[in-house]
Amino acid sequence: MARWISQEAFDEVVRDNIDDLGMDPSDALQDAIQTLSLQGVNLSGIVTSLPGETSPVIRCLDKLEHLSSDLPDPVNDVVLAQMPLSFHELTALCAQDKANAAIATKNGAVELLCSLCSKIPAPTPTSTSQAALVSAFNAFTALLHDVQSTGTFKISNGPRMIIDFLNHNKQNVLVLNSGFRVVASAATGDEILKESFMELKVDELILEIMSTHKNTCIPNLYDAIRALLTPDDTRVVASQVYGYARKFAKIGIAEALVYSLRAGLSSPDLVSACITLKAIAVNDEICKSISEIGGIDAILRCIEDSGEQGNKAVAKVCCSLLSKLAGSDTNKSEIVGKGGMDKLIKLSARFNDDPSVLQEIMSIISVLSLRSPENAARAVEAGAGDLAIQAMQEFPAASQMQRNSCLMIRNLVVRNPENRTLLLNNGVEKYIRKAKQTHANCKDAATDALRDLGVDGYNL
Structure with missing residues (x-):
């Protein structure tokens, strides 16, 4: 200790x-x-x-303390106009060095910021108070970096204050985006803060805002959802985030995210929306419900678009999300029935120079082929076997791609003897053995693939 x-x-x-x-x-x-x-x-x-x-952090806090002690009631525009400069200074110091954030926290910065923020009147889109509020939110984001700072934020009534501001500014995208950034920072690594926000019905607020701003992306809202649904507090044995994900799906947030996938988001926002939807898809029921509201159609469309646009980031997250949804056997059939195998092989041809994309494509084909000889046959027919051999030959140093290739090969052949013959005749064995010898993380996957291919000495 x-x-x-x-x-x-x-x-x-x-x-x-x-x-x-x-x-x-x-x-x-x-x-x-x-x-x-x-x-x-x-x-x-x-x-x-x-x-x-004197530490620059202490000097900055002294200025904020002086500002706080001289606040008139009600706070006027003259004072509000002074706030952003001091908040910006604190933000810059804490963002520049986490040690500064720790110093600020230990010297009362979180309590002081909560006190000052609570005095800011509800802003309108053109008011001076909006600038003060957004700059205060940015300072919170820089300050909330560990359980000490988030714990102080909780004690200082920070969660309710932030939710109140968000509720009063549902039309103000700038305030919403900066406010949800605070939610994300506060909830990261702190199970108690996640619970506090859920008790304040942040899920219902998120759905309302997504419904109000259907054609406007609020990036930090996605970050807040993921922070609330990530079990990242090491102090907790059993996190409650699985239940939160089910609640998010039940009230309609998954459906709102599917709508976002169809809405023509920019690349970074589309990537964020896919990762967020994956965080909500925590069980078979939710995965099937996402399919029922058109999720698979939307993802396959995004996969096609990413290939046409040469967008590797979108291609990878869409394949990863599709892998999660394919955990449901019902969804596997739908993905294949909608031409998913052909779309994935076409995508692999578009990105045949990038093993990081190919490994995601192999992962989804592996999931689709698991316990499904029909899908395994369809995959080989579409060209999955050729994909594996060519990629293993082309990128011998890409350890994760080599491992995913071995896993995919095993699922293609374990219940399909005809696929074994085809792949062995095309020389797949030597590439699997090379991966096994070269990469420690490939040893088990390669051994299993060799065994199910029916070759001798698979355990050597």
Whole structure:
């Protein structure tokens, strides 16, 4: 367990080095840092400036404290106009160095920011308060970096304050985008904050905003959904995010995301929407429901478009999302029935120079062929066997692609003896053996593929 020290105790160690040991200030400071670190003391949040120097973070917080103490009631436009500059300064310092964020948190920045933010009147799109609010939200995003800062945010009533502002600004895309960025930052790595936002009905708010702004993307809203649905708090044995994902799907957020896929989003937004929909698709029921509302049609359309546009990022996330939905056997049949195999092979031809795309295509073909000899036959007929051999030959150093190729080959042949003969006659065995010998992560997958191909010495 790490040991902690107060700012006063740290400063005392430095002074003792100067007064008792005769060190110059710079050496005294470095010796204190080194000695305490070797003793297992956590110096996070400690100002390690030379004696007599003031940390720029502390100076910034002093200005904010002075601003807070002089706030009139109600806050007028003159004061509101002063806020963004100070908030921008704090944001820049914390974004520049996480150590500054820790110092700010330890010296009351989160509480101070919550207090100042709560005094900002609900903005209109042209008001001075909008600039103050957006700049405050940006500062929160830079500050909320660990469970100490998010814990303070919770105690300071931060979640309710943010949700209240979002509820009062449902038409203001700028405020919504910056506000949901705070939700994403606060919920990341903190199960308690995820629960707080859910108790404040953030899911219903998200759906309402997605419905209101159907043709306008709010990127940080997607980030907030993913943060709420990611089990990333190591303090928790059993996360509640699986239940949150089911609730998101039940109230219609999955359907709203499918609509977004059809809406002609820009590439970054389309990538974000696909990743977000994948986070919601946590069970067979949800995967089937996404198909029933046209999700598979939308994804296959995006896959075709990504090939025509040469967009590798979209191609990869669409294949990854399709793999998740294909976990449902019902969806497998629909994907293949809608020409999915042919579309995937066509995509592989378009991106035959990029193993990172090819490995995603192999992954989805592997899922489609799992426990389905009909789909395995269709895959080989479409050219999956040739894809595997050509890619393994062309990219011997691409370890993950080599592994995915072995996994796909196994699923193509395990229930289809005719595919074994075809692939062996085309020389696949030597490429699988080479992958097994070259890449540690391929050993098990290659062994299984060789075994199901029926070759001798598969375990060598």
